[in-house]
Amino acid sequence: MCHWVSPELTNKTTTNPGLRRFWGSFSMALNGSPIWKVKTTPPSFSHLGVSGNGLGRFRSASNLRFRSRKWECCPLAQRAITLVDDEKPFVPVAYTSGPVEKALSSESMRFHKDLNLLPKPLTASDLSSSPADGSKVRVAYQGSPGAYSEAAAWKAYPKCETVPCDGFESTFKAVELWLVDKAVLPIENSFGGSVHRNYDLLLRHRLHIVGEVKLLVNHSLLGLPSVKLEEIKRVFSHPQALAQCEMMLTDLGTMRLNTDDTAGAAKMVASLGLKDTGAIASARAAEIYGLDILAQNIQDDDDNITRFLILAREPIIPGTDRPYKTSIVFTLVEGPGVLFKAFAVFALREIELTKIESRPQRQRPLRVVDDSNEGSAKYFDYLFYVDFEASMAEPRAQYALEHLQISFVRQLKSTGKLPPPM
Numbered sequence: 133m134c135h136w137v138s139p140e141l142t143n144k145t146t147t148n149p150g151l152r153r154f155w156g157s158f159s160m161a162l163n164g165s166p167i168w169k170v171k172t173t174p175p176s177f178s179h180l181g182v183s184g185n186g187l188g189r190f191r192s193a194s195n196l197r198f199r200s201r202k203w204e205c206c207p208l209a210q211r212a213i214t215l216v217d218d219e220k221p222f223v224p225v226a227y228t229s230g231p232v233e234k235a236l237s238s239e240s241m242r243f244h245k246d247l248n249l250l251p252k253p254l255t256a257s258d259l260s261s262s263p264a265d266g267s268k269v270r271v272a273y274q275g276s277p278g279a280y281s282e283a284a285a286w287k288a289y290p291k292c293e294t295v296p297c298d299g300f301e302s303t304f305k306a307v308e309l310w311l312v313d314k315a316v317l318p319i320e321n322s323f324g325g326s327v328h329r330n331y332d333l334l335l336r337h338r339l340h341i342v343g344e345v346k347l348l349v350n351h352s353l354l355g356l357p358s359v360k361l362e363e364i365k366r367v368f369s370h371p372q373a374l375a376q377c378e379m380m381l382t383d384l385g386t387m388r389l390n391t392d393d394t395a396g397a398a399k400m401v402a403s404l405g406l407k408d409t410g411a412i413a414s415a416r417a418a419e420i421y422g423l424d425i426l427a428q429n430i431q432d433d434d435d436n437i438t439r440f441l442i443l444a445r446e447p448i449i450p451g452t453d454r455p456y457k458t459s460i461v462f463t464l465v466e467g468p469g470v471l472f473k474a475f476a477v478f479a480l481r482e483i484e485l486t487k488i489e490s491r492p493q494r495q496r497p498l499r500v501v502d503d504s505n506e507g508s509a510k511y512f513d514y515l516f517y518v519d520f521e522a523s524m525a526e527p528r529a530q531y532a533l534e535h536l537q538i539s540f541v542r543q544l545k546s547t548g549k550l551p552p553p554m
């Protein structure tokens with residue numbers, strides 16, 4: 133289960149009384165179990181920052197839109213610097229001057245052929261340098277080297293060490309098992325829409341969204357060196373990439389075959405020496421696997437953008453120092469217009485919703501609703517994933533979620549808080 137934020141962290145570190153009250157009210161429900169709360173009588177909302185039933189007042193939210201957006205990876209979410217070679221046993225290596233040190237040094241030479249291979253102790257400069265550029269951070273991504281997800285990891289953390297994983301699930305697990313510090317996963321594309329599998333996995337794993345990065349995806353058609361475009365009879369790629377290049381593939385009239393990732397497609401063409409097969413992948417994948425670029429910028433839309441989430445084990449502590457986004461997921465109580473009313477809690481406080489996604493509840497797909505005219509009816513039950521532009525340190529966001537929880541939802545949890553993207 134994902135939690136809002138560690139209660140110890142929030143309650144002990146925040147000085148904002150509203151935020152303390154908010155976390156306090158949630159913390160009981162946070163101990164491993166979801167929040168279940170249904171009220172049958174309409175409550176008063178005066179304490180939640182709105183008057184009346186809370187739905188009589190709509191104003192344009194546009195004046196509060198955040199215009200300047202600069203992406204930053206929150207330093208709170210980054211891990212401490214790791215030693216370069218921390219699997220080797222620790223041996224002090226600082227004896228370099230004076231007779232005693234020389235003797236000790238030559239002593240140690242008998243046991244170690246090359247002292248340079250030993251782990252280097254941290255120096256004052258290592259400790260003071262900020263890892264805000266992502267140096268030394270290990271970031272997992274799904275796919276092979278040269279995949280767009282790897283490029284997204286470098287966009288978020290320019291000096292990070294990227295770690296390829298063979299599927300979305302193993303990318304989540306790599307962070308949970310402390311094999312890496314972060315994961316970068318595609319969540320939606322401007323052409324193909326949401327990556328539903330990752331929405332589902334967000335709920336099945338205990339990771340927190342701590343950032344996002346948007347990447348312009350420029351596809352190329354790759355083939356073995358000296359192969360001509362006309363010789364290509366089939367094309368391998370990730371299904372999203374094949375969909376993004378629909379027009380070009382229809383013109384070519386080639387067969388399409390799915391692979392787990394774009395770079396994996398390039399790797400297959402190269403390693404199997406498939407002369408009649410192309411791969412849709414990045415120009416970098418062509419370089420890595422020694423393929424030629426047969427055609428460039430082959431996606432249907434020039435502005436083909438994929439949004440990636442950055443996930444970590446610990447949440448970031450929301451502030452008010454810059455614009456933040458918050459991600460939640462909830463299920464609704466039954467009743468007419470509940471979905472509209474649920475969204476109204478944000479509109480009432482001029483909080484902009486940036487993304488809404490609904491997924492069927494897989495454990496309990498159908499709900500039975502009593503219908504006085506027709507007996508009982510069965511409807512699909514949904515999980516609603518919502519991103520909104522406000523920080524949980526702001527009273528309006530706290531009130532909005534309290535209002536939502538008291539009145540309209542059966543189950544509510546947070547999947548993350550993130551500073552806005554570039």
Ligand SMILES: O=C(O)C(=O)C[C@]1(C(=O)O)C=C[C@@H](O)C=C1
Nearest residue numbers: 279280281318370372393394438
């Ligand atoms: O296959 C890759 O290269 C990926 O990083 C995956 C992925 C995706 O899942 O959408 C990412 C960006 C592109 O839109 C195509 C594929």
